[in-house]
Amino acid sequence: xxxxxxxPIKNGTVIDHITxxxxxxxxxxxxxxxxVGDSIISAxxxxxxxxxxxxxxxxxxxxxxxxxxxxxxxxxxxxxxxxIRNYEVAEKHRVVVPDEIVGIVKxxxxxxxxxxxxPIKPRFVVKSREPLRIKCFYxxxxxxxxxxxxMW
Amino acid sequence: xxxxxxxxxSIKNLTEDEILHILDVAExxxxxxxxxxxxxxxxxxxxxxxxxxxxxxxRLSFEAAMKRLGGDVIGFARPxxxxxxxxxxxxxxxxxxxxxxxxxxxxxxxEGSARMAAKFASVPIINGxxxxxxxxxxxxxxxxxxxxxxxxxGKIKVALLGDLKYGRTVHSLAYALALFKxxxxxxxPEQLQMPxxxxxxxxxxxxxxxxxxxxxxxxxxxDVLYVTRIQKERFPDPEEYNKVVGxxxxxxxxxENAKDNMIVMHPxxxxxxxxxxxxxxxxxxxxxxxxxGVPVRMALISLVLGGIK
Numbered sequence: 299x300x301x302x303x304x305x306p307i308k309n310g311t312v313i314d315h316i317t318x319x320x321x322x323x324x325x326x327x328x329x330x331x332x333x334v335g336d337s338i339i340s341a342x343x344x345x346x347x348x349x350x351x352x353x354x355x356x357x358x359x360x361x362x363x364x365x366x367x368x369x370x371x372x373x374x375x376x377x378x379x380x381x382i383r384n385y386e387v388a389e390k391h392r393v394v395v396p397d398e399i400v401g402i403v404k405x406x407x408x409x410x411x412x413x414x415x416x417p418i419k420p421r422f423v424v425k426s427r428e429p430l431r432i433k434c435f436y437x438x439x440x441x442x443x444x445x446x447x448x449m450w
Numbered sequence: 451x452x453x454x455x456x457x458x459x460s461i462k463n464l465t466e467d468e469i470l471h472i473l474d475v476a477e478x479x480x481x482x483x484x485x486x487x488x489x490x491x492x493x494x495x496x497x498x499x500x501x502x503x504x505x506x507x508x509r510l511s512f513e514a515a516m517k518r519l520g521g522d523v524i525g526f527a528r529p530x531x532x533x534x535x536x537x538x539x540x541x542x543x544x545x546x547x548x549x550x551x552x553x554x555x556x557x558x559x560x561e562g563s564a565r566m567a568a569k570f571a572s573v574p575i576i577n578g579x580x581x582x583x584x585x586x587x588x589x590x591x592x593x594x595x596x597x598x599x600x601x602x603x604g605k606i607k608v609a610l611l612g613d614l615k616y617g618r619t620v621h622s623l624a625y626a627l628a629l630f631k632x633x634x635x636x637x638x639p640e641q642l643q644m645p646x647x648x649x650x651x652x653x654x655x656x657x658x659x660x661x662x663x664x665x666x667x668x669x670x671x672x673d674v675l676y677v678t679r680i681q682k683e684r685f686p687d688p689e690e691y692n693k694v695v696g697x698x699x700x701x702x703x704x705x706e707n708a709k710d711n712m713i714v715m716h717p718x719x720x721x722x723x724x725x726x727x728x729x730x731x732x733x734x735x736x737x738x739x740x741x742x743g744v745p746v747r748m749a750l751i752s753l754v755l756g757g758i759k
Contacts, residue, residue: 436562
């Protein structure tokens with residue numbers, strides 16, 4: 299019998315195909331461990347799969363909000379979100395990076411108008427999807443490290 | 451081609467044909483810009499000139515442009531005299547100013563400010579410089595000067611010298627020259643060299659770009675030498691600054707082997723980078739370039755206000 303590195307969950311969410319090494323950032327987005335409640339969380343890093351290495355995160359008794367999925371898309375653009383109900387995959391979808399990213403990441407340029415007290419939300423446009431490159435709508439500077447700009 | 455009510459935030463918002471059209475309209479504005487001919491093309495129109503940062507040429511030439519066309523100007527040259535001092539946001543300042551005018555020209559120290567202003571204003575916004583970001587009207591007047599003095603923009607070799615990293619004018623100019631397929635040579639101290647993303651973008655547009663460390667060699671092959679100011683504050687060590695400033699100074703000796711019809715341009719203000727002895731030579735084009743700001747800005751204001759199509 300194949301040994302499972304990670305136990306199946308009864309109810310909750312499995313985030314699969316996370317970019318290797320990014321599972322901690324995904325946990326950060328989900329505010330884990332602060333926001334754990336009664337969930338059991340498992341994270342596996344650097345797992346071998348058909349499509350290469352990947353990370354997986356399993357969260358029991360929690361289904362993700364759309365805003366959380368949008369953030370995960372920026373960190374792990376190839377991730378899939380599996381909603382598990384009674385040990386079955388009830389829903390499965392890939393994260394989608396939108397054409398415009400509003401109010402999720404901050405511009406790294408301290409002199410960008412979006413970092414001042416103006417009534418605007420940080421806004422980015424996608425420059426390329428593979429690899430994911432985004433640039434500020436206002437100052438046009440590319441955000442080199444997307445996770446560092448994340449508004450956790 | 452429709453310019454009416456358009457915001458002019460970045461040179462990248464304009465196509466090659468649109469740029470050429472602006473330059474053609476500007477050409478026709480020269481007699482009015484020189485005061486040889488009167489015009490009331492923009493009579494009854496008001497331009498708000500909002501300068502949150504110091505400026506000599508951009509502000510004066512915009513205001514002269516509007517007045518030469520019979521229009522009026524309101525505004526300020528220092529934010530100290532406005533409610534920004536009381537903590538008012540730029541967005542609110544723009545929403546207030548737009549209700550008093552037909553077009554807004556603004557300079558602001560933060561990147562992206564003009565783009566944000568364009569979101570809030572229903573009147574056209576013309577960017578007069580947003581921090582280290584864009585300065586599209588400087589770029590247009592540079593192109594106007596090159597075309598006027600070299601007869602074309604594309605089939606020439608332009609050497610860009612000085613602070614290519616932080617200088618906002620050279621990034622826009624490099625993009626525009628790439629659009630017109632001009633050949634470019636970049637000459638700068640290592641720490642002030644053109645940012646790789648600008649080089650990558652221009653090369654992606656098919657531009658022929660090279661880097662040169664020997665300034666005299668670059669000068670003797672160039673049709674245009676575009677000089678920018680090396681900013682002292684970019685150097686942590688004053689010694690390093692002094693070394694660089696000495697090497698990159700243009701004087702008559704430096705120009706001995708230049709092509710006969712080569713021109714030296716500079717967006718001004720210059721500090722040490724061009725010796726005043728160059729001013730009297732046939733190469734010096736920078737004061738003509740500064741004048742060209744008036745017809746080019748006249749053209750742009752007329753186009754966005756619909757005074758001219």
